Amino acid sequence: MLLYEHPLSPYAQKVKIALREKGVAFDVETPQAIGSGNSAGLFAAASPRREVPTLIDGDTHVFDSTIILEYIEDKFPSPPLLPRDPADRANARMIEEICDTLYEAINWGLTEIRWFKRAEGEQAEKMRATAARQTAELQNWLTQKLGPRSWFNGDTFGWADIAAAPYVNRSFINGMGTAGGSPLALWHERLCQRPSVAATFAESQAATNVLANAAERVASGAMRREYRDHRLEWMMKSGGAQIVLDGLANNNIRFTWPLG
Numbered sequence: 001m002l003l004y005e006h007p008l009s010p011y012a013q014k015v016k017i018a019l020r021e022k023g024v025a026f027d028v029e030t031p032q033a034i035g036s037g038n039s040a041g042l043f044a045a046a047s048p049r050r051e052v053p054t055l056i057d058g059d060t061h062v063f064d065s066t067i068i069l070e071y072i073e074d075k076f077p078s079p080p081l082l083p084r085d086p087a088d089r090a091n092a093r094m095i096e097e098i099c100d101t102l103y104e105a106i107n108w109g110l111t112e113i114r115w116f117k118r119a120e121g122e123q124a125e126k127m128r129a130t131a132a133r134q135t136a137e138l139q140n141w142l143t144q145k146l147g148p149r150s151w152f153n154g155d156t157f158g159w160a161d162i163a164a165a166p167y168v169n170r171s172f173i174n175g176m177g178t179a180g181g182s183p184l185a186l187w188h189e190r191l192c193q194r195p196s197v198a199a200t201f202a203e204s205q206a207a208t209n210v211l212a213n214a215a216e217r218v219a220s221g222a223m224r225r226e227y228r229d230h231r232l233e234w235m236m237k238s239g240g241a242q243i244v245l246d247g248l249a250n251n252n253i254r255f256t257w258p259l260g
Contacts (some may be wrong), residue, residue, distance in 0.1 A: 001026040002056040006034055007207035010104055010166030011065035012053040013200050017162045018069055020196035022076045024143065036222045037254050043086050049257045051226075052177045066096060073248070081159040087100040088154050095145060095152055096163035103233035106131050111176055112235075116225065117215040118243045135176045142168070145186050150190065165191055169201060212233045224254040 003019070003026050005012035020024050031043040031052065039050045047054040051205035053070065054063040082089050110131050112118040119127055142164060146152055152160035153171055168188055171177050178179050178184040191197050192225060217223040227235065236246050247253030 004031050004047070004056070006030050007203040008210070009052050010107070010170065011051075011100070013042070013166040014162050015053045015055070015072070016057045016063050016200045016203075017165060017196045018081060018159075019073050020199065021079065021081065021162070022072060024072070024076055024258060032121075035225070037224055037226070043226045051256070061225075066100065073159075081153075081162065083154050083158060087205075091145065092158070092163065094151060095142070095160045097248050098138070098141070099163050101230040103135075104165075105115050105230040106138070107167060107170045107174070108231050109119075109234050109240070110213075112225065112240075112243070115211040115214040116218050118179060118247075119240065124160075127239045132176055133173055134238070135169065139168070139178055139184055141172070142159050143178070143182070146183055146187060150187070153189075161191065163238035165197060166204075167258040218252045221252060224252050226256060227253045228256045 001019070001024065003012070003015060005016065005028050007013075007030075016026075016028075028041075031039040031050075032041070033039045034050075034052065038052055042056065043054060044050060046056060047063040049063065051063065053068060054061065055063055055068045057071075057075075060071075062068050069081070082092060108130065113124050113127055142152075145160075149155070150159050152164055168177070168184065169191070172185075179187065188224060190203065214223070218225065225247070227247065232244065235241065244253065
């Protein structure tokens with residue numbers, strides 16, 4: 001199996017954790033020109049949106065992290081990642097949906113501010129404060145979902161935990177984690193002790209150096225950040241409307257395929 005990915009992508013992190021939990025061997029490759037929308041070759045043919053992760057398994061090409069997880073679960077049913085109970089399965093999928101959309105957008109927006117310098121000064125501070133309030137609200141929802149259990153998936157680690165892992169971990173890295181000893185903080189500690197998660201998070205942390213010149217690459221046109229659906233919504237509702245307009249004027253943001 002070949003996984004097109006970027007270590008900083010939370011969507012790719014989900015897939016790598018799942019593959020490692022299943023004990024499935026895989027190779028990884030970061031597509032050339034990732035982040036520009038101009039990637040080519042097998043990756044572009046397999047993923048029309050030019051998004052990672054994309055999985056190549058012989059003649060089978062699968063894009064979108066959720067669909068890849070479903071493919072992995074179908075092809076390698078043991079050990080199972082989805083719980084057996086229908087209600088628990090629905091709960092895992094709801095957690096994934098919220099994390100992949102609303103939570104991802106907040107973390108992505110913070111990256112736009114910190115590394116890509118889309119906002120500075122008072123505007124940046126206001127947007128970070130808004131992100132902190134939103135993060136706390138989502139973490140409260142997740143804490144309710146966790147309840148007294150050790151894992152979101154139920155008695156054992158699984159799909160729901162994988163779905164939440166990259167996003168909650170990023171919040172702790174950003175200084176927006178819950179207080180020590182809180183249910184979510186204790187879950188995060190247990191999470192990071194799993195070999196599949198520890199390896200994936202270590203790869204992500206090692207890749208942060210690529211962000212050092214992120215703002216310069218955007219300014220030069222070498223990178224055009226994708227402002228899709230929930231990310232665009234976050235910008236518009238969180239004080240970044242002018243950021244979107246400036247990005248369009250400067251041609252350093254883009255939308256997904258088909259481009260029209």
